Ligand code: SF4
């Protein structure tokens with residue numbers, strides 16, 4: 741029979757456990773005009789947070805369209821700037837002040 745030995749934590753595990761969680765000052769929310777998206781995927785390549793992906797559904801133009809995971813979005817606006825058809829709107833919320841602005 742195997743005895744349960746106490747687990748000794750590594751220094752990294754200890755520091756990770758006691759370190760305060762870094763809170764973002766700004767949170768993003770992306771809205772995509774799915775009817776106009778043409779699945780070029782330029783926005784996916786531009787998103788450093790990997791918040792965008794190609795969805796499974798198909799729009800009226802016959803393209804799969806982009807879907808956003810807004811939990812990962814920082815509101816950097818890069819996706820909206822590179823979209824050739826300007827179908828992305830980014831809302832930014834200051835987490836502390838709870839103010840929302842659009843770009
Ligand atoms: S605003 Fe920035 S973080 Fe949010 S989906 Fe667009 S590129 Fe990604």
Ligand code: SF4
Pocket residue numbers: 772776777778779780781782783784806822823824825826827828
């Ligand atoms: S860049 Fe614009 S058109 Fe291209 S996939 Fe992204 S949202 Fe759709």
